Amino acid sequence: MKNKTVQWFCYTGSFLALLLGIGVLSLCVGSAGIPVKDVLSILFDKQGLSVQHSILMDVRLPRIILGIAVGGSLSLAGVILQGLFRNPLVEPYTLGVSGGAALGVALSILLGLHHWMGWTLPLFGFTGALGVIGLLYMLNARRGIVRLQGLLLNGVMLSFIASSLVMLILSLSRAEDAHGIIFWIMGGLDEPQWSVIRVAILGGITALAVSFCFVRDLNAISLGEEEAKHLGINVEKTKRVLFLMTAFLTGLSVSVSGMIGFVGLVVPHAVRMIVGSDYRLLLPSAFLGGGAFLVFCDMLARILIMPQELPVGVMTGILGGSFFIYALSRLENG
Amino acid sequence: MRIRILCLSAAIFFGISLGASRAGSLRIISLGPALTESVFTLGVSDQLVGVTTYCTKPVQAQEKDKVGAAVEFNVEKVLTLNPTLVLATSLSDPKSVAKLQSLGINVEVFPAARSFNQLCEEFLRLAALIGEQEKAETILTKVRAEVEDIRGKTSVLPKPSVVVQAGANPLWVVPQDYFINDFIEYAGGENIIPAGNGHFSREKILGLNPDVIIITTMGIVGDEEKQKWEQYRSINAVKNRRIYIVDSDKFCSPTPEGFVETLKETVKLLHPEYEE
Numbered sequence: 001m002k003n004k005t006v007q008w009f010c011y012t013g014s015f016l017a018l019l020l021g022i023g024v025l026s027l028c029v030g031s032a033g034i035p036v037k038d039v040l041s042i043l044f045d046k047q048g049l050s051v052q053h054s055i056l057m058d059v060r061l062p063r064i065i066l067g068i069a070v071g072g073s074l075s076l077a078g079v080i081l082q083g084l085f086r087n088p089l090v091e092p093y094t095l096g097v098s099g100g101a102a103l104g105v106a107l108s109i110l111l112g113l114h115h116w117m118g119w120t121l122p123l124f125g126f127t128g129a130l131g132v133i134g135l136l137y138m139l140n141a142r143r144g145i146v147r148l149q150g151l152l153l154n155g156v157m158l159s160f161i162a163s164s165l166v167m168l169i170l171s172l173s174r175a176e177d178a179h180g181i182i183f184w185i186m187g188g189l190d191e192p193q194w195s196v197i198r199v200a201i202l203g204g205i206t207a208l209a210v211s212f213c214f215v216r217d218l219n220a221i222s223l224g225e226e227e228a229k230h231l232g233i234n235v236e237k238t239k240r241v242l243f244l245m246t247a248f249l250t251g252l253s254v255s256v257s258g259m260i261g262f263v264g265l266v267v268p269h270a271v272r273m274i275v276g277s278d279y280r281l282l283l284p285s286a287f288l289g290g291g292a293f294l295v296f297c298d299m300l301a302r303i304l305i306m307p308q309e310l311p312v313g314v315m316t317g318i319l320g321g322s323f324f325i326y327a328l329s330r331l332e333n334g
Numbered sequence: 335m336r337i338r339i340l341c342l343s344a345a346i347f348f349g350i351s352l353g354a355s356r357a358g359s360l361r362i363i364s365l366g367p368a369l370t371e372s373v374f375t376l377g378v379s380d381q382l383v384g385v386t387t388y389c390t391k392p393v394q395a396q397e398k399d400k401v402g403a404a405v406e407f408n409v410e411k412v413l414t415l416n417p418t419l420v421l422a423t424s425l426s427d428p429k430s431v432a433k434l435q436s437l438g439i440n441v442e443v444f445p446a447a448r449s450f451n452q453l454c455e456e457f458l459r460l461a462a463l464i465g466e467q468e469k470a471e472t473i474l475t476k477v478r479a480e481v482e483d484i485r486g487k488t489s490v491l492p493k494p495s496v497v498v499q500a501g502a503n504p505l506w507v508v509p510q511d512y513f514i515n516d517f518i519e520y521a522g523g524e525n526i527i528p529a530g531n532g533h534f535s536r537e538k539i540l541g542l543n544p545d546v547i548i549i550t551t552m553g554i555v556g557d558e559e560k561q562k563w564e565q566y567r568s569i570n571a572v573k574n575r576r577i578y579i580v581d582s583d584k585f586c587s588p589t590p591e592g593f594v595e596t597l598k599e600t601v602k603l604l605h606p607e608y609e610e
Contacts, residue, residue, distance in 0.1 A: 031414075032413065171531075191429060193436075306411075307408040
């Protein structure tokens with residue numbers, strides 16, 4: 001037992017260090033060309049009025065924090081869902097929640113509601129995600145029992161329906177609106193409002209805490225549902241709570257930052273290769289690792305073709321995919 | 335020694351007052367090719383400190399600092415250039431625009447004009463922001479006179495029915511409430527696509543039997559589309575070989591002066607018999 005605690009602190013500590021390191025690195029580089037040795041003095045500049053201070057605190061820092069929140073949330077959702085379904089291909093977007101969010105955003109742009117204020121798009125995105133979650137739950141929960149295979153299939157179908165509806169809206173809308181929808185779908189971390197970022201990071205951390213209460217259940221379920229029942233786990237309650245929570249978490253991330261693919265699929269696998277399949281170690285490591293991965297990708301997206309920026313989803317796809325193929329081939333050969 | 339200090343302080347004083355007198359000048363960043371062109375037209379290009387990679391006209395614009403492409407632009411880069419006025423388009427990333435505004439930077443968004451009149455109004459608005467209204471008025475008076483002249487001369491000519499295709503797969507034709515419609519109408523043609531979103535099937539367009547089809551270049555797709563239309567020998571545009579391919583830049587992001595140039599070219603397409 002004591003051995004496990006040491007291991008826990010070891011892994012969580014190293015992932016935390018990795019996240020902090022990448023965060024600091026990301027704060028230091030960018031197209032503004034602020035010398036690394038000046039960063040500290042600019043940060044603690046008491047007047048705080050210089051352009052450089054503003055670039056560090058108002059442009060780079062919010063992106064890093066949102067990157068941690070979204071990357072951590074998606075990766076956490078991925079690792080939980082893969083465990084629940086005992087299926088390595090499941091990721092947060094498989095359940096159609098992101099499709100629902102995209103549909104909500106597309107509708108609000110088509111109806112011209114997005115001019116109200118900055119909160120409208122995230123709110124509509126979240127409402128769309130909630131709609132899909134509700135529908136999925138209604139379709140697959142009978143008398144409190146959630147049928148997981150049905151959930152997965154229906155999720156995939158709902159995701160197709162939602163993306164077809166988004167296509168329909170795209171074809172019906174004016175060129176400028178269509179542009180806005182595509183832009184949102186591409187995703188990105190440059191959220192202008194601190195309040196939205198705060199909600200995202202609080203949501204992520206809360207979900208991490210809640211899911212950590214279920215680590216024993218998750219460990220048991222990974223042996224199989226029947227085995228978990230024999231071990232005295234309330235499997236149905238665990239499935240219900242965790243499904244709803246991951247769906248909320250995905251909806252929240254997608255509605256804030258658009259579709260950033262691959263984080264929720266690749267990071268859980270990578271973390272599993274490193275720490276093993278014990279959920280006590282997996283959950284915090286996946287959260288921290290996901291945050292670090294997304295912040296790193298966003299940093300590359302910002303600096304690779306300066307002064308232009310790449311969509312961060314491009315970076316997560318290319319980096320995540322190629323890393324994964326590499327790791328898998330190494331694993332098979334070794 | 336005292337005299338030296340006196341001289342020095344006098345020099346500093348003059349330096350400061352010189353600086354103050356030039357404080358009226360702006361530091362402008364333009365996020366749209368047409369806006370950049372307008373800034374040059376208004377003669378304040380020395381106050382322009384940043385443009386996008388798509389701002390290629392006039393040639394001097396290419397020497398300015400780049401802050402990004404048409405849609406994505408780099409907030410950091412914009413901030414380092416310390417602008418007093420940022421000119422954005424409706425294509426500019428709304429989140430980045432909101433970010434700049436929240437940092438207290440004056441960002442003016444110029445939506446895509448839907449008509450020639452709106453184009454003129456936006457040109458005036460830009461001029462007012464820069465403080466060059468008079469110059470803008472002079473330019474607009476001249477441009478409007480030219481446009482009216484062309485409209486007067488073409489209005490007596492027979493009106494060919496026109497379809498402007500600006501997108502393929504899905505087929506997209508310009509409806510009457512879009513900007514390009516004014517080129518057709520002022521040049522003495524009739525745009526037969528009603529106001530709306532412009533998604534029409536090929537069948538429907540063939541049924542309308544246009545006299546002229548204008549295709550705005552979409553890379554190599556333009557020629558392909560022309561060949562597709564040419565298979566339908568029954569419509570007037572094919573019978574009379576009146577399918578034209580035009581430069582989409584001229585049609586889609588014009589300035590008031592550019593409008594007149596493109597209008598003249600459109601007149602030549604619609605009325606080959608017309609003489610200036």
